[in-house]
Amino acid sequence: MEYGYIFIETIYGFVALFVITKVLGKTQIRQLTAFDFISALLLGELVGNALYDENVNVLHMTLAVITWGGLMYLTEFITQRFKGSRALIEGKPAIIISKGKLDREVMKKSKLDINQLQHLLRLKDVFSLRDVEFAILENDGTVSVLEKTSAQIPIRSDLNLPDKKVVLPVTLINDGEIIQDNLAEINRDEQWLEQQIKHQNIKSIKDIFYAEYQEEEPLHIQTMS
Structure with missing residues (x-):
């Protein structure tokens, strides 16, 4: 295969993908759903394979790009026109x-899972689940977060308040299982943990979906039910 022909196909593939991106709109990039992600991969794969396949010419590449781009545009049109199709x-x-x-x-x-949720919340500068009123x-x-009112109140710089020690919350129970490393990190044992959950009228650690420890605060517990 001649290098000049590869160069022409590469330029053509770049221009074709650029045009398809412009036609589909900016929301395809900023609001990338699982379907959009797969569509983008397949479109890129079609162009990539066409570049290095001697049996595929520019006409074949054009047909593939137009067909797949048309299907993506049709899907976008359907979701805009028929609201019931959006959920599907x-x-x-x-x-x-x-x-x-x-x-x-x-x-x-x-x-x-809890670990993934905590990661998504930290991306929103939320480090404790007890500060979250709603999360979508x-x-x-991504996760959209509405913090509780107490967590939204800013600290006034003109008040001479004593500095409060900032300590990150620690997950002690995840889906009914104790995280031993985290328990040891706060210098506590299982006996102490069992006493804490009994204070909140919970019989067993197996009944707890999530438990979070924060210094000078009561244990934050979410049960399985």
Whole structure:
């Protein structure tokens, strides 16, 4: 295969993908759903294979790009025109924390565990689940967070308040299991932990979905139910 022909196909593939991106609109980039991600991969794969396949010419590449780009545009048109199709094609947001309480069933359906949720919350500068009033898992995999009122109150710089020690919260129980390393990190043992959950009228650690420790605060517990 001549290098000049590869160069021409490469330029053509670049221009074709650029045009398709412009036609589909900016929301395809900023609101990348699972379907959009797969579509983008397949479109790139079609162009990539065409560049290095001697049996594929520019006409074949044009047909592949136009066909796949047309299907993506048609899908976008359908979701804009028919609201009922959006949940099927794009998915729909899921409320994973409601009024400060984790929804375990929604998390299971969304294939989201505690560690992933904590990571997404930290990206929103939220380091403790006890500060969250509502959290919504969006279609693109990000989390929108509404903090509790007490967590939203800013500290006034003109008040000469004593400096408060800032300590990150520590997860002690995750899905009914004790995280021993974290328990040792705060210099506590299982006996202390069992006493703490009994104070909140919980019989067994197996009944706890999530428990969070923060210094000078009561243990924050979410049960399985």
